[in-house]
Every structure is written in structure tokens, then in C-alpha cells.
Amino acid sequence: MAVDESYRTYSHPVYDFMMKVPGLDVMTTTVDKLLSFGSEASLWIFPVATSCCGIEFMALAASRVDADRMGAIVRGSPRHSDVMIVAGTITVKMAPRVKKLWDQMPEPKWAIAVGSCAISGDFYRNIYSVVPGIDTFIPVDVYVPGCPPNPEAMMHGLIRLQEKIRASANGRDVNREARPEAVHHQRLPRLPILGDPARTSELDRQQVASAASLGWWDELNLEQALDSVAKDLADESESEPKV
Amino acid sequence: MKLLGAENSEEVQKLLIEQFEAMENSLGGPPVVAVVRHLELAKKLRDEYQYRIFGFVVAAHYPAPAKDANGVGELIRVSYGLRSVGKGTKLATWQVCIPVDGAIPTLVPLFAGADWQEREQFDLVGVRFDGHPDPRRLMLSEDWQGHPLRKDYAIDTKVHPWR
Ligand code: SF4
Numbered sequence: 001m002a003v004d005e006s007y008r009t010y011s012h013p014v015y016d017f018m019m020k021v022p023g024l025d026v027m028t029t030t031v032d033k034l035l036s037f038g039s040e041a042s043l044w045i046f047p048v049a050t051s052c053c054g055i056e057f058m059a060l061a062a063s064r065v066d067a068d069r070m071g072a073i074v075r076g077s078p079r080h081s082d083v084m085i086v087a088g089t090i091t092v093k094m095a096p097r098v099k100k101l102w103d104q105m106p107e108p109k110w111a112i113a114v115g116s117c118a119i120s121g122d123f124y125r126n127i128y129s130v131v132p133g134i135d136t137f138i139p140v141d142v143y144v145p146g147c148p149p150n151p152e153a154m155m156h157g158l159i160r161l162q163e164k165i166r167a168s169a170n171g172r173d174v175n176r177e178a179r180p181e182a183v184h185h186q187r188l189p190r191l192p193i194l195g196d197p198a199r200t201s202e203l204d205r206q207q208v209a210s211a212a213s214l215g216w217w218d219e220l221n222l223e224q225a226l227d228s229v230a231k232d233l234a235d236e237s238e239s240e241p242k243v
Numbered sequence: 244m245k246l247l248g249a250e251n252s253e254e255v256q257k258l259l260i261e262q263f264e265a266m267e268n269s270l271g272g273p274p275v276v277a278v279v280r281h282l283e284l285a286k287k288l289r290d291e292y293q294y295r296i297f298g299f300v301v302a303a304h305y306p307a308p309a310k311d312a313n314g315v316g317e318l319i320r321v322s323y324g325l326r327s328v329g330k331g332t333k334l335a336t337w338q339v340c341i342p343v344d345g346a347i348p349t350l351v352p353l354f355a356g357a358d359w360q361e362r363e364q365f366d367l368v369g370v371r372f373d374g375h376p377d378p379r380r381l382m383l384s385e386d387w388q389g390h391p392l393r394k395d396y397a398i399d400t401k402v403h404p405w406r
Contacts, residue, residue, distance in 0.1 A: 093383060128391040
């Protein structure tokens, strides 16, 4: 069966031109363009597949979705790879290892965060052992949301990364930034049980107010909830704050 | 609900209550044995009753006295389970209560399989096992502060820059 080249899923000015002109084996271009074509068409993946997203990631490399057709093959060594795909929950114990592997990858390198866990910690965000998003310790280029994102979405993420590489070769500023300041925003509401003595009353008040403004508080007794918060506040002003 | 202690066979239940003076568990779990007789009990079950496989050790932290716990303060309840081999596999369970800063004799000399399970309980709940050959953390990193499955562990305890 002949391969129909018009169904290619990605394009590049150099590649497009070469495909259009029959018999064109050699052409001249700027070095930057050529190098960016080289980088984006041979994105070798270093997988950090730690949990359920990793299973979908395997489908990305398998024959149905087949990331190989755009030159993205999975390698087992960080020294051979261009892009680190973090698919899955990263724990506090795993994070230093991921960082170490990232530091071992040669430049130029990129990172893709696949799935809510890698992006923000997902619903494990407040668990003692889970890192709330990998961008707290490595710079991320592309975020692929979903729980898990399907393999096509990951493919889309790779294509977006190719666009980014091309744009940066054209002189556009698309460089990622590490988010060290994200560390300062890690304090989040505790488990949402009203009247839990471990909670701060300020958080109670904010949560009740925001829930009331969303309008899904109907089935619960808003008056009672606000009363309990007011009582907590009164208690706290009498004694030392607990937290 | 079938309680864990209900799995004990009659002879084991009799042994626990008559020879080892096990008390009834106020929370409805397996019978509670005194810490000092714990090792002796495990040895007897292994050598005389053929309970030769280490099933589990599970610890739980109780921050305040339960409603009917006869004035016991904050404590850690450690449940043990041993399995017998051969026809009609059976389970023998009992519980030991220790204060939060107390220690419990290790079962590693009797059952090699107790090694990692006791390390896990030490790691997450903070039970000290006296005489354990390798009392390191099992799951969390070595520099972790505190024991996260204790009820008084603050959820936002900072252990690393990103947590
Ligand atoms: S984002 Fe969802 S599917 Fe992916 S690792 Fe987390 S829990 Fe699993």
C-alpha cells in the first residue's frame, strides 16, 4: 500500500518544500532553520512514566498512535534524549531523581508535563508525599492536561513542542521559566470538613464565601455553616491560634 | 461486620485469654495482649501451634482516648497476624497497645518476613521496634521528619523546598 504523503500530521517549511519538488535531494537554507528542523524532527523521548499516565504514554509509542512517525522515539538513557516526558505522579522521594535525570540530559532539552499529576499534583496535591507539580523543580515547556490525557493529546503536545522549537529558531522568545516562586504558594485548604479544629478559620470563611458565590451550597445549610465559622473565629480570638 | 478477632480459632482464642490474659478489645478488634508477653506468645504460636508464616503487622495511632477505653490516653495499637500453613490455613491475630513513645519487641528473630513490615510501620506510624536489626525508614526518604500516619502530623509539614 502506498503511503499518501498528503496526510502528514506535521509540517515544516524546509520539509514541505522538499516534498513539493520532486527529485529535490539538496537545497540551501539558513543554518538555524536547518538545525531547528533537525531538532524538531528527531525528538527523542526520555520517559518518566511513574503511574497511570505512563500506561497511556506506552500507547503513544505503540503502533496505533505511533510517535515514531514524527521522529520521536523512546530512549532509555537521558544522555540520548532531547525531551523528558513526565507522565504520572511524582513523589517527594522521586523528585530528586527526576531532577538528577533532567540534569543529565544534554542541551538543548525540553520537558513535557503529561497529566494533572505532573502539572499540579492533581487530587494528591495535599498528600504528604506528593510534589504539587513538576514545574516546582524543572522548567516545563508544554503541559498536556487530562487524567489521563489520551495518546492523541500527548501527540498534540509533541506537535506543539515542535512549533515552539521552530518559533524559537525564528527568534521568538518562547523560553520557559522555572517557577521557584511557586513554592511559596503551596499552602492550600485542608480537607473540607467544617469544624475541623486543625483548619484555620480564615480558610473556612473564604471557602464558605466562595462556595456560596458559586451557588452550589443550596443543599447544605449556609446559615449554619457561617455560624460555625463565626463561632470558630470567636474561639480563636480567645485562645492561641493552633496552626 | 465480621471483626478481625473473630477469625481466631477456638484453641488460639483460649490460649490468648486463659494463658496470656488477653483483654477484650474495647474497639471490637482482636484481643489485647500485654507488651511483656507479646514475644512469648508469638514464639508459642510458631512452635506449638504451627503458625509459621508472618501475616501482617499494622499500627494505628489513636490521638485521644476512645469513648470506652477505660481512661487510656493517647496510644498506638499494633495488630499482629500469623498464618498457619498446610490444610485449612488459619489466622491468629492479637493486638498490643503501647504509648506513643513506647517500644515493642521485634519479631524479626522469629519471622524473617517481619523485617520490612516492621520498618514500614516505623516509617509511617512511628512505632519503635526494640531489637530490630535494621531500623531504617522503608518508604519515605531518610531525611524525612515525623511520621505521616500519626493523627497529629501537619499536612503542610515542609520536608523539601517543593513540598
Ligand atoms: S493525572 Fe490521572 S491518570 Fe495521570 S498519573 Fe495522575 S491520576 Fe493517573
